[in-house]
Amino acid sequence: MNFPDGNGHVDAASLPGGQAFAKLSQKYRHYLDKTTPHVAPRWVALALVVLVYAVRAYLLHGFYIITYALGIYNLNLLLGFLTPQVDPELEGPTLPSQREDEFRPFVRRLPEFKFWYSAIKAVVIGFVITFFPIFDVPVFWPILLLYWFVLFFVTMKRQIKHMIKYRYLPFTLGKKSYKGGGKGGKGAGASK
Incomplete structure (x- = not known):
C-alpha cells in the first residue's frame, strides 16, 4: 500500500x-x-491551431460560448503578459522613472512561454470540446462578439493608461548605449 x-x-x-x-x-x-x-515557430503554431479552431467553429455554425470563453481567457493572458510583475500602483515604482535611474528590464507577471503554452492548451481544449454537441449552447453570437470587443477596448485603454502613467513598455529593448563626442571622437565607454 x-x-x-x-x-x-x-x-x-x-x-x-x-x-x-x-x-x-x-x-x-x-x-x-x-x-x-x-x-x-511556437507563435506560428499557435496561429495555425487558432485558425483550425476558427474554421471548425465556422463550419459548424456553433460553439459561440466556447469561442467567447477562449477570447476572454486569452484576453486575460494578454493582460498578464503586458503587466509588470510588481505593480507600481500597489508596491511603488520599481521601474526607472528618471533618465539617470539604472536600467532594469521589464519583468512580466506572465512570461512569454507560459503565455504561449496556456493559450495553445486553451485552444486545443476548445477544439476538443467542439466534438461534444452538449457544449453547443444556442446564443445570439453578435451580442457576444460586441461584448467581447467592448471588454477588449475598455481593458486595453486602462492598460495603456497604466503604462503611460508609470512610464513602462512591456517589451525590453535592452540598455541604450550612447556613442558620442568624448575625447578623440570616441565615447567614454568605447572599447579600444
Missing part, C-alpha cells in the same frame, strides 16, 4: 501505471523544453 509522504503527496511512479505515466510526462516535458528557444 502506498502512503503519502509528510506533505500528503503520493509518489506517482509507485501507483499502478505510474512509471509509464512518469516516463511519458518526462518525455512530454523534454519536447516542450526543446521548443523554448524557438519563439517564432
